[in-house]
Amino acid sequence: MANQDSRPIFPPPFTLPSAPIASTPAGRVKQVWAVGGGKGGVGKSLLASSLAISLARRNFKTVAIDLDLGGANLHTTLGVDLPRHTLSDFLSRHDHSLKNSLVNTGIPNLEMISGAKDSIGVANLPMDQQTRLLQELRTLDADYVVLDLGAGTGASTIDFFLSADVGMVAILPEPTSIENAYRFIKSAYYRKLATSSHLEPVAAIIQTALDPNNSLGIRSPSDLFREVNRASQEAGVRLKEVIDRFQPRLVMNQARTQTDIDVGFSVKSVCRKYFGIDLDYVGYLDYDSAVWQSVRRKRPVMLEFPNSRLVTSIERVTESLLKK
């Protein structure tokens, strides 16, 4: 399938979207959890599939959806052969409901929707397809829907992340991963501001801020605060409210030492200082050779190595997410 999306990928340049991110109509689904992070290979699919299994084992009806439209492989992490029906059917046919792409995983309480088959070049969806997808997934017969997102900061990926009730950023304790995670959070942050109807009166200032060389001298979120407050104190209060509601979760993957675990706290404090946001560091996953062993066997690590450190750490993260 060719990429018909004319929306630019950001950052930069950022643009205000032509339509708001899909509203979330009331449906059966309690919560949507999304796993993103700027980089490939950081464990997004491992985390998404393991959280989905963990939720299913707690008797929550769960659906895992592969939204890595450029490199779908969640089915393999869940031990499922590439299904006949995938998101491709839903995206290419208006008469095909999302339910028709559901696949049984063989794990009690867990179904999945596999990513697009002919996936090259569909990292971004046209806005109408994206909206349809985000609305329909809320109506699935499930307690939890877990989204496995693709790498990078493509517009669709950021919108999927922002539409979730719980948006997780997976990182490794490595400079390249951390760099990409900041880029991801920054993209989500500006996209959140740009799509917030509460901030319409200062949309022009936000639009200006999206240009990294803008004439107002806005180079950081605190500069943006200054300019918005200067324009209107009421808008400044609104801006603060929108930012306070932006609460990405952070999960450190492949932690080997206490120093690795502590890197998560450093990322948290940098985000507080730079963006003024309270990143929620929900926990870490141990580095565990059980992961690659189960990947080679095309079996979920949660089932292959139930007593592994990895499974213990996944259960801790699930517990922590459910408490909030």
Ligand SMILES: Nc1ncnc2c1ncn2[C@@H]1O[C@H](COP(=O)(O)OP(=O)(O)O)[C@@H](O)[C@H]1O
């Ligand atoms: N906690 C871990 N311990 C050991 N290896 C891991 C761990 N997490 C991920 N890996 C390795 O990294 C690879 C990439 O993980 P994956 O979940 O596919 O990343 P992503 O979806 O972000 O691209 C896996 O195939 C596995 O070999």
Ligand SMILES: [Mg+2]
């Ligand atoms: Mg993946």
